[in-house]
Amino acid sequence: MFNWIQNIADWLVYDVLNMEQGQHLAETLNFFIYDTTKILILLFVVIFLMGIVNSYFPIDKVKNYLSRNKLFGFEYLMASLFGVVTPFCSCSSVPLFIGFVRGGIPLGVTFSFLITSPLVNEVAIGLFVGLFGIKTTIIYVVSGVLLGTISGVILQKLKLEPYLTPWVKEVLATAQKDQDVFIAEKQTLKQRLPVIWEEVLKILKGIIPYVLIGIAIGGLMHGYIPEGFFEKYMDKDNLFAVPIATILAVPMYSNASGILPVVQVLVAKGIPIGTAIAFMMGVVGLSLPEAMLLKKVMTLKLIAIFFGVVTLCIIISGYIFNIVL
Amino acid sequence: MSKVIKILGTGCPKCKSMAGVVENVVSKNNINATIEKVEDIMEIMKFNVMTTPALVIDDVITIKGRVPSKDEVLTLLS
Numbered sequence: 159m160f161n162w163i164q165n166i167a168d169w170l171v172y173d174v175l176n177m178e179q180g181q182h183l184a185e186t187l188n189f190f191i192y193d194t195t196k197i198l199i200l201l202f203v204v205i206f207l208m209g210i211v212n213s214y215f216p217i218d219k220v221k222n223y224l225s226r227n228k229l230f231g232f233e234y235l236m237a238s239l240f241g242v243v244t245p246f247c248s249c250s251s252v253p254l255f256i257g258f259v260r261g262g263i264p265l266g267v268t269f270s271f272l273i274t275s276p277l278v279n280e281v282a283i284g285l286f287v288g289l290f291g292i293k294t295t296i297i298y299v300v301s302g303v304l305l306g307t308i309s310g311v312i313l314q315k316l317k318l319e320p321y322l323t324p325w326v327k328e329v330l331a332t333a334q335k336d337q338d339v340f341i342a343e344k345q346t347l348k349q350r351l352p353v354i355w356e357e358v359l360k361i362l363k364g365i366i367p368y369v370l371i372g373i374a375i376g377g378l379m380h381g382y383i384p385e386g387f388f389e390k391y392m393d394k395d396n397l398f399a400v401p402i403a404t405i406l407a408v409p410m411y412s413n414a415s416g417i418l419p420v421v422q423v424l425v426a427k428g429i430p431i432g433t434a435i436a437f438m439m440g441v442v443g444l445s446l447p448e449a450m451l452l453k454k455v456m457t458l459k460l461i462a463i464f465f466g467v468v469t470l471c472i473i474i475s476g477y478i479f480n481i482v483l
Numbered sequence: 484m485s486k487v488i489k490i491l492g493t494g495c496p497k498c499k500s501m502a503g504v505v506e507n508v509v510s511k512n513n514i515n516a517t518i519e520k521v522e523d524i525m526e527i528m529k530f531n532v533m534t535t536p537a538l539v540i541d542d543v544i545t546i547k548g549r550v551p552s553k554d555e556v557l558t559l560l561s
Contacts, residue, residue: 217533250534252524257533454524
């Protein structure tokens with residue numbers, strides 16, 4: 159499917175620039191051109207498709223759905239799935255949290271949404287397909303959704319409401335099954351397209367620098383680090399690799415677009431994929447800046463429990479990835 | 484009649500760019516309006532929005548969760 163891009167990259171590097179095949183610099187450049195083109199095309203497609211889905215399921219509709227319907231345990235899975243199709247910027251996590259609480263949605267269900275949303279989204283999916291192929295992408299998406307679901311169930315079982323900050327408890331006390339009726343916009347797809355299109359361009363513009371830098375770093379590592387380099391330090395049998403990678407990743411923050419190209423090279427050079435993905439999930443899903451934001455609504459103890467449970471689930475899925483893939 | 488514009492957002496990059504767009508439109512078109520940035524999360528939640536930034540004109544939420552274009556803001560204000 160992407161052979162033509164490889165042909166273009168080969169032509170540019172070996173013919174137009176007249177570089178020698180096999181040279182580090184030539185290989186690095188070739189890899190960079192091929193990867194960037196392929197990934198940008200995939201990102202465009204996935205972001206566009208998700209934009210359409212999101213236009214029909216805006217966040218308010220999601221909240222109302224979760225707040226109104228009795229789902230007999232499936233609400234965690236639903237919240238997690240909604241997290242996939244509903245993008246939100248990390249600075250919205252607090253208003254979103256309050257909005258859910260106010261709508262009478264259980265804390266655990268809210269967590270399911272908050273956990274999955276940054277882990278599995280249009281950007282992550284587009285990059286994953288480009289870098290690792292369809293099969294790994296599907297496994298990643300499924301495990302991301304399950305991770306959000308299971309973490310949410312566990313967090314609900316722990317009955318954490320007492321650890322919310324006082325003003326949030328007040329909100330919780332006055333929570334009601336939804337008040338405002340969502341005015342369904344009856345627009346045709348054709349009417350929606352201009353707005354979706356603009357949003358797609360905006361998202362792409364926002365992430366392109368990260369993707370380029372990520373791929374450039376990836377390209378450099380690709381050309382200069384010998385195959386199997388990391389294997390000496392982190393092989394599959396090293397039981398501590400996954401937890402160490404995850405715990406190192408938690409305080410760091412980057413979005414999926416910056417970290418994934420680097421992860422791909424790590425995998426190509428011998429780091430087991432489960433370990434690499436656990437690292438990535440830690441970076442994307444949890445971060446120090448996010449913890450700072452959440453301090454407005456949660457006590458430190460609750461943040462610690464939240465991070466602890468999610469970290470544990472990431473470590474477990476890292477092990478599972480290493481076994482399955 | 485002076486319009487009251489409120490920009491809701493906790494200070495994320497998107498909120499800042501929304502403020503920039505609105506200020507630009509207001510000054511360029513000589514619109515009679517006051518712009519207020521609402522950064523306190525408790526205040527923001529009174530408007531019942533779940534995604535920031537949000538643009539409130541005369542107590543009506545007009546845009547939420549995204550940065551509008553200048554034309555869009557101009558249409559909303561006129």
